[in-house]
Amino acid sequence: MTREQYILATQQNNLRTETAQFYPVGIYGWRKRCLYFFVLLLLVTMIVNLAMTIWILKVMNFTVDGMGNLRVTKNGIRLExxxxxxxxxxxxxxxxxxxxxxxLQSDRNVTVNARNQNGHLTGQMVVGANAVEAQCKRFEVKSNEDGKMLFAADEDEITIGADRLRVTGTEGAVFGHSVETPHIRAGPSQDLRLESPTRSLTMEAPKGVQISAVAGEFKASCRKELHLQSTDGEIFLDADNIRLGNLPQGSFTPSSPNSVGPRQTVYELCVCPNGKLYLSPAGSSSTCQSSSNICLWS
Known part of the structure; x- marks a missing residue:
């Protein structure tokens, strides 16, 4: 190996040694502390949520059948x-x-509404502090035993289906218009009184009006005229004693001085052409005169 090759090989080994450095792997320092803090905060939050959930379940009394006063049954919902x-x-x-x-209780009023399929109001009942109002086409009150109608009201009429209508007020019953009824009767040991203080009192029936007082007396009084009229029949007074009080006494001049005694105790009932009644001293013959002062000045 030449010198140049040795130097080149030595330089390549040095470069490999310098490049093969080790770097740490993981989270260290403040990042690691922040991660632990967030994990601890999440754990505390989960524990608090679990405790609050258990407390709510305990307070609201959650069970398999419902919660609190609410119970779910096979027939619906039950509230205690x-x-x-x-x-x-x-x-x-x-x-x-x-x-x-x-x-059903409310601080103001209790309202019950009934609606049709389109959502329109068809009936309403409002129970307030001063009145109970019902708005519907027909209002009915029925008996609980046999379902008999006791009271019904609509736009045309009011029907009372009870066997007896009792008015206990001191002023009685006041009717602004005509009243149709087959029978009017007072209670036991009480008087029946029909009165019209400022107007006339009229009783009409196509087949007759019957007035009877079994254990008492019948009295009819008025301020002006009392008319008893029968167009197709007669007026029949049937009693042991028929008394007509406060009748005026007419004057009579006898043809003979001895025809009437000085103390007259018997009188004759006379009728004027206009229908007025008066008394005339009774004699051997009729003493009624159409020219009497009662008939002329009446």
């Missing part, structure tokens, strides 16, 4: 205790347990 709904509730049926009532 007091429940509050902040948003609208859409259900098909709401009912309480057999041993407890159903209570």
């Amino acid at each position: 205790g007091v429940s509050e709904f902040l948003l609208p509730l859409y259900v098909k049926e709401i009912h309480s347990r057999k041993d407890s009532p159903l209570v």
Whole structure:
């Protein structure tokens, strides 16, 4: 080997030795400390989340059947205790347990709406502090035992299906227009009174009006005229005693001075051509005169 070849070979070996250096592999220094810190922070967050999840499950009472007061059964959803709904509730049926009532409570009012398939309002019931309002085509109240209709109201009429309508107010019942009924009766040991303070009282029936007082008296009074009229029949007064009080007494001049005694105790009931009644002293013959002062000045 010549000298030049030896020098060249020696230089190549030195270059190989210098290039074969070792570099460290991994994360060191502040990068390693930051990585450990983030791993520790993630571990703490997971532990806190797990603890909060367990606490929420414990507080909300989550079970296989539901959560808290809510239980999911085969018939639907069951709520125990007091429940509050902040948003609208859409259900098909709401009912309480057999041993407890159903209570719907609100700070302002309770509104129940019924809508059709198009979402239009068809019925509404509002229970407020001052009134209970129902808006529908027909409102009905039925008996719980046999389903008999007790009360019904629509735009045309109001129907009361109960066997007896009792008004317990001191002022009675006030009707602004006509009333149709087959029977009006007072309660036991009470008087029946039909009164019109400022207008007239009219009772009409196609087949007759019957007024009877079995254990008491019947009294009809008015401020002006009392008309008893029968167009096709007669007015029949059937009683042991018929008394007409406060009838005026007409004057009569006898043809003979001895025809009427000085103390007159018997009178004759006379009728004027205009229908007015008056009393005239009874005599051996009729003492009624169409020219009496009662008939002339009435």
